[in-house]
Amino acid sequence: MSAPVRQDKFRIEGMDCASCAQKIDTAVRRLGNKISDVTVSVTKGTMTVTHKGIEADAIMEQLKKLGYQSRYMGENQTPARPEPETEPHRCSGAHDHEHSHEGHDHGAQQHGLHVHATGKIKEAPVLHMHDHGEAEDGRPWWQQGKARLTMAAGAALMAAYIAGHFLPQYALYIFSAAMLVGLVPIARRALAGARFGTPFSIETLMTIAAIGALIIGAVEEAAMVVFLFLIGEMLEGVAARRARNSIRGLADLVPKTARAEENGRIVERDAADLAIGTIIQVRPGDRIAADGEVLSGNSAVNEAPVTGESTPKNKEAGDKVFAGTINSDAVLRVRVTATAQNNTIARIIAQVEEAQESKAPTERFIDRFSVWYTPAVMILAALVAIIPPLVAGSSWDEWIYKGLAILLIGCPCALVISTPAAIAAGLSSGARRGLLMKGGAVLESAGHVTAAAFDKTGTLTEGKPVVTDIIAFTHSEADILRFAAAVEQGSSHPLALAILKAAQTRNIALPQVHDGAALGGKGVTGTVEGKAVLLASPKAVAAKTTLTNSEKQRIAALNDQGKTVSLLMIGDELAGGIAMRDEPREDARQGIKTLQTQGIRTIMLTGDNRRTAEAIGRDLGMEVHAEMMPEDKRRIVDKLKTQKQIIAKIGDGINDAPALAAADLGIAIGGGTDVALETADAAIMHGRVTDVANMIALSRATMANIKQNITLAIGLKLVFLITTIAGITGLWPAILADTGATVLVTANAMRLLRWKP
Template identity: 60%
Template structure:
């Protein structure tokens, strides 16, 4: 986007279907200075890229003329009630929280149905007035539809669904089928109403995330706590979260340790133990202890707000299949009108057939051809898929990314922080003349107070094993070698094998143990107590708990997996070997990018998985870049997709979700086209008429939408060991 271009975003209410989106898109593009338009039905949003000479007021006026309520998205205002915003439009009032049966759409449907019942009663009581009673009943539902058709036609959409419906209904009245025309309009309104309910459900699935964040927070002020609205919390504020409360903001723990239930945000099934310096997300639940937390993001920028924003923007990005369907429908609808005209005119003109019969069949063909089910087949599935993924911590930036995952044939993983936890843990404790607990106790005594990752790992292991940690006197670090101190009157040293060997000669057996541990990719520290070797402590950045299962799933699906790391070859091969994947080690960022390009040159479609910072070149080069630990700004903004809870299994789940969505889309297209083909033949042959025609269109739309909504219940593969 150039400096002269501006991107504005709006909330559009009463927009529930693909036809609505097409009309808005076409109308806005007709304005001068418009560069690009993106419309999201599930997100109820409109994004417009335009020159600085185009006024947002012009854009809003153009959309409101179509009968939709619109307001700038950023300021959160309700749509205005000016002269141009009150046009009648059957697409509902969900923005105000109105139950579906009280929306304009539902009330119009009920009124149309009631008018038809009255017309039937009049026809029974006064047979001579029956025809005109049905004409009057028809007008109740048809007038708003026809008005929308006229407005859409004047703004660049002459072949809208409303136009087809209006022509068919008016034509039916002309040939004396007013009763059928009234029923057709009612069925059309019922179909729109059901479509709107389904669209609202898709929206509620992702917007429901915002309800997870509590409305208030306890802020520390002047030695006490004050309850304030959560959306007023400033970055740097210190809040207190009691056991059982939801955390009101993204932050970092300053004091306390507790199990945090992240299931509402990430889908993680088991709570995580978090303590000082660990990050926490807004909307997660503090289960068992009081925490003091420093706020790290304002309400508009917390994890949940960013997830909602990301998904809404993603829904504006069309998948390749959706773009194809859009292009197809531009030619399809005029084609249907042409075919319907030929069916109505040719047999009477050429073969002398009865005009009334063939005009009736032509009108039925017009209704059969309504492209609503076809047009909504892809966006409904994509929207439901994006929402289902977001609810489970799988964030994908648009339909193209969601569709692309199903075509991935190779995945290149970073090691540290991606396949592994990103921090070392103690894997082995070996004692020589002392128990393992004694070795761990002496080592932990020396490391007290240190923030070094290896020291923290030893202290964490001592805490987990409930090993006593005695005080150490005169302790200190020897740069490049290790730490020394006095524990219980004994001089103790913990350091590298080389530094330890300079002090006391290691035996061949001890050296063999060190070599074996090093070959497993582990870092070994040697503990000396007095004049003897007390033991060895081995540490390694271990694979994530679900890494093996995730890699096995990908491999079983025929997807090649490779580790790309800057770490040493021995460590890389040890970790990769334990996971059953190939490894390339000692790589610079540009090397990772080069290898991704080489895989693509071999014909692979490559996903690159990393932390979103030092893997940026590889992420950019890949067909799809995936950032692990999507709670960070970098992860959400630099990659095509992000895993909110940073699990290897999430990559497999993204592939699985993509395949489920694409399968759903294929089913939808088959239903939409299959029903139309069937009823087109039966209509031309005179087997079916207007009612079955509109039932075919409405039925196909409802089936397609309901089928897409099934994706909201999609189940992710569980994490954990294979």
């Protein structure tokens, strides 16, 4: 009987770039055919191995030979869908990155779910599958292995300069010893990489250059080069951890304890242990400890930590609240609807971590390019070192020195990290502002959008009608609203709710209604203050009384504005009417205007009647396609694509699946937290139309940052390549071309963490 398939997860210390992940992936796969898949996540600093019967100790020993310390995090008994690829290797599972929403099985995808490990290894602790610690092992950066090695190499170099000053005749040996302090660990990693399938690594280039410098007597420079290389690696690690922890800081928003109701009393409970259905009390000023539904209380809640929405929202019985948000005014009683492992904050963290591993097209190109780049650099360096002495009789020492410098200039770190650093920072920055994108490909494609197609109801509009006009024929506006609201009492129809809310807003006291009844498809009737009252459609009222031309014109004008009119009869007299419409969101006009300013064509695709849709379209200043079935919406999207338009389809994430699937970019908006997190390619958490433009602006800022990074990485290398061949610069400026570029590129990418709409 074959061994069962298992998934083991490991935390890896010191894995800070794409080339590290590639070496780890290659080495672990060489453990044998029992390994069926390896997924390495630079962003999370983790590795997941799917296998049949490989001991976790053997995997960790393989990593140790490669120069990486690791920690076992646990076993997932039922392997879930593999995480998206992080490096240029083929996974055993198929990864379909096309925009497909139909037949999307979210249950199988385990979006945002935290799987508890149940396996054991010796006495290793079984940990949560998402580890949100400060660093890989909880230590600050200066206590990490790379930092300790860098400080040791720096101390050795300083001691060498002091000793060399007093003992110049032994300077060669003194600086050689200082160089070996840093070079030996680098060389060991280079040898291990070559042994386990990665011969053309950054450590290989560094080792060859340092040994070559030692052979030609440039030991002082070689020692400095090794030290500068270690500084670059250390700074790269610090930056990687900063990016890695930027989104995980969201986890700190959730309080550690909650006030739970148990047997008639309040007890403190760990927030992580709250079960679904538990009732908790949230005092003013407290953070809400879990996702839930308000049972009682009325208070403003600051949702900025989760959605980025700056204005607190009023919450009352029946409303949803999110973990990590802040209660402002009064005590709320909340029934827990999601465990700590699956609350909004945890799912955002999981979503963004997963998204950061989905490569953008630019990143995939850089990865493919870097595979050929390093061997090409080694060949170029060899040609520079050999051809001039052989052909022109030049000095061997001079041209070998230049060849070694070219090896250092050619280190690919800055180029390889230029794109993923910016992508990770952009995704994290967006998530902190309520803009969720599922991967680098989505982040990149958003910036190329040329047309945005919106649903109307619930996307451009609030999704519920409001009273816009009160028509007074023979009675006052206050009386018309009072009588209309009276006969609508107890009704749950959207138009009735709009009338009742308007009366409540105006503080109108409602009289009692007697003999109230609904007239199917026509309206409602009843007796109010001893008078027969009818609130019905113009057609139903016209069957009971004659409408004058001016009354008909008034009603027609309102209908032309996309408004629904209900007429009110009191006794046998036409008293007036009430006009209602599903109004645009407060920010919709500004959002559409901003998109148009960005050069993006805006289109409304709706199944609503043409008159209403065109009225809303005129208000917002956008193109309208109305009375459309879902297949019609897809047809429009396909037609736009044949016109070379790059389409973003914005909707609630539930309806219009064909159009969402057909679009280049599907964005969920206004459909609730579950939809926002698990539907479409991207999601806008707080449902503002302006955030569509913000998402596009973030994408463009990220792509501009990537172009800057690539220009920095390649530009510095070209400059130092020319100056090296010309004899102007030598070994230590050459390593600065790589180390300096890596630091500049990473620092430039981190600027995106401060991006604001």
